[in-house]
Amino acid sequence: MRRAVFFPLMFIILCLGASTAFSDHDDKHRKRYRHQERRGLGEYQVPPVTNPLYKEDCGACHMAYQPALLPAASWDKILGALPEHFGDQVDLSPQDRGALTNYLKTNAAESCGCKISRKILKSLGGGAPLRISQLPYILHKHEDDDIPAGAFERESVGSRGNCKACHPTADQGQYDDDLVRIPR
Numbered sequence: 001m002r003r004a005v006f007f008p009l010m011f012i013i014l015c016l017g018a019s020t021a022f023s024d025h026d027d028k029h030r031k032r033y034r035h036q037e038r039r040g041l042g043e044y045q046v047p048p049v050t051n052p053l054y055k056e057d058c059g060a061c062h063m064a065y066q067p068a069l070l071p072a073a074s075w076d077k078i079l080g081a082l083p084e085h086f087g088d089q090v091d092l093s094p095q096d097r098g099a100l101t102n103y104l105k106t107n108a109a110e111s112c113g114c115k116i117s118r119k120i121l122k123s124l125g126g127g128a129p130l131r132i133s134q135l136p137y138i139l140h141k142h143e144d145d146d147i148p149a150g151a152f153e154r155e156s157v158g159s160r161g162n163c164k165a166c167h168p169t170a171d172q173g174q175y176d177d178d179l180v181r182i183p184r
């Protein structure tokens with residue numbers, strides 16, 4: 001083959017190769033989260049809370065955290081220690097406690113299959129901590145250089161557990177970083 005033809009031809013072949021490689025990746029990515037899309041959930045979203053009892057009993061002092069943000073064993077521990085709940089006392093009737101334990105465990109991270117839940121479980125390696133804000137995956141996501149130093153200590157934020165302060169869509173289980181807004 002003459003050089004004048006060979007090099008342009010190689011260039012075209014390489015370009016085609018690269019573009020199919022990238023679209024392969026996109027396809028795989030899309031396929032993996034298609035089931036999530038089918039449920040109307042974004043990539044960085046977990047199913048929102050629908051249980052009215054949970055909203056009422058566990059949404060009084062902080063947002064009612066989506067069950068898919070912790071493994072079932074963590075919810076078990078939390079619901080088993082309500083008289084000493086992070087320095088507060090949470091009083092629930094045995095009936096409410098039973099119903100909530102059931103709701104939280106059936107909708108826990110293991111049952112979701114969502115991206116965030118799978119990442120959380122993987123980062124835990126079997127552990128069952130009590131705080132979402134201290135999960136290795138969540139800590140890692142908040143180590144970004146774009147987050148100004150001291151952001152979590154700001155009065156407008158209050159604590160790392162106050163997801164809503166920076167994720168205005170946290171109530172819908174939507175944590176996509178495109179929607180983040182850190183308050184002053």
Ligand code: HEC
Binds near residue numbers: 062090
């Ligand atoms: C009387 C107020 C109160 C009620 C009611 C309450 N909590 Fe809490 N909860 C707290 C406090 C205080 C903290 C610690 C807040 C902090 O340090 O950021 C906390 C923290 C948490 C955290 C960890 C947040 C993090 O940092 O990731 C979880 C999970 C949690 N609560 C679940 C529940 C559940 C489930 C219920 C309902 C059974 C409930 N809470 C009801 C006061 C309450």
Ligand code: HEC
Binds near residue numbers: 069
């Ligand atoms: C001080 C503000 C702040 C608070 C409070 C906060 N976040 Fe974030 N979060 C951020 C920012 C900023 C990012 C994006 C980081 C980046 O640029 O990669 C982020 C990223 C994330 C991501 C990854 C999203 C993505 O698209 O990759 C998840 C999941 C998340 N946060 C969950 C939570 C949860 C759950 C809580 C509460 C327990 C919480 N965050 C509390 C500021 C906050």
